[in-house]
């Protein structure tokens with residue numbers, strides 16, 4: 153076991169001067185417990201909004217909201233319907249996973265939302281779900297849960313977004329086989345195939361690390377990785393209006409990649425084998441293709457059959473089964 157460092161969030165919980173009028177039952181208390189976020193030393197510091205420190209009550213509320221159809225104005229959808237834990241909180245084509253999002257600063261395939269988790273959650277609650285706060289206000293439980301988490305008597309989409317952001321900051325994957333066999337300290341070691349795959353991934357041979365590198369396996373940036381000769385207009389350029397951004401999409405994290413197919417923004421590849429074939433010999437040249445796709449003029453990095461299966465074995469080391477079975481992330485209902 154590797155030693156987890158405890159990242160202590162120093163909280164200054166400004167206690168709201170809550171005038172105890174008749175609206176608030178005496179049994180309700182606002183005395184939230186700080187939530188201690190834990191992740192390995194190798195991970196960067198996580199930015200936490202000063203206005204939204206993690207508390208046990210806030211995280212639990214966010215988790216409940218994530219799984220609750222009541223958040224939807226017609227009561228028909230929950231976040232968890234498309235973001236399934238067993239698929240790293242992804243599901244069918246195009247659905248981006250929820251994994252280590254606390255380190256993200258650009259969200260959605262085209263980066264339409266940039267900023268904090270609070271910003272993307274506000275977008276999801278207001279603009280995607282058009283959530284109706286009256287439904288939560290009229291519920292028998294939520295007014296109390298919001299009070300206990302935020303000391304608020306009025307449920308707003310801002311507090312709803314804050315609770316969801318708190319929950320998603322805890323949705324951390326740091327216990328893949330990769331973390332045990334490739335980082336020091338566990339006494340476990342990769343197989344020969346996995347090591348070869350690692351060498352391809354992190355060297356000029358495969359060049360994957362330029363965009364999917366680091367402990368988070370994403371550079372949080374936008375690239376045209378050579379999918380089409382006519383680069384897609386629905387990518388980054390749809391947001392920036394810049395023709396140089398045609399065909400650019402966010403580099404997805406490759407953590408839990410074996411669980412999140414189909415692949416690419418349009419789900420065009422069903423399997424990781426197909427993705428590897430694409431990078432090996434299926435690259436398409438277009439005016440905005442990323443200069444990091446150095447072998448594009450040759451159609452790709454041209455791996456042998458053995459190299460392809462080694463790279464695949466490496467990608468499988470990024471699967472974290474403790475993440476998809478973690479009871480702290482599953483439905484509270």
Ligand code: HEC
Pocket residue numbers: 218223229230231232233234235245246247248249253256258259260261262272273276277281316
């Ligand atoms: C009907 C399916 C569906 C539901 C329900 C759903 N999502 Fe999503 N979610 C998606 C899809 C598809 C994407 C990718 C869309 C894009 O990038 O344009 C996505 C992307 C996201 C992202 C961006 C992740 C990243 O890496 O950039 C976040 C965060 C997110 N959803 C949160 C939520 C929350 C919170 C809810 C509930 C309020 C929710 N989603 C409900 C389908 C869904």
Ligand code: HEC
Pocket residue numbers: 353358359360361362363364374375376377379400401402403404406409412414415416417418424427428431442444445453
């Ligand atoms: C120039 C940056 C860049 C390089 C280099 C690169 N990728 Fe990607 N990768 C991306 C981008 C951007 C996407 C998303 C593209 C899209 O959907 O349009 C992506 C998508 C993927 C996906 C699908 C992810 C998903 O969730 O759908 C996999 C798997 C993947 N890359 C693996 C690799 C491997 C393996 C290598 C090395 C052989 C590699 N990538 C090299 C930028 C890059």
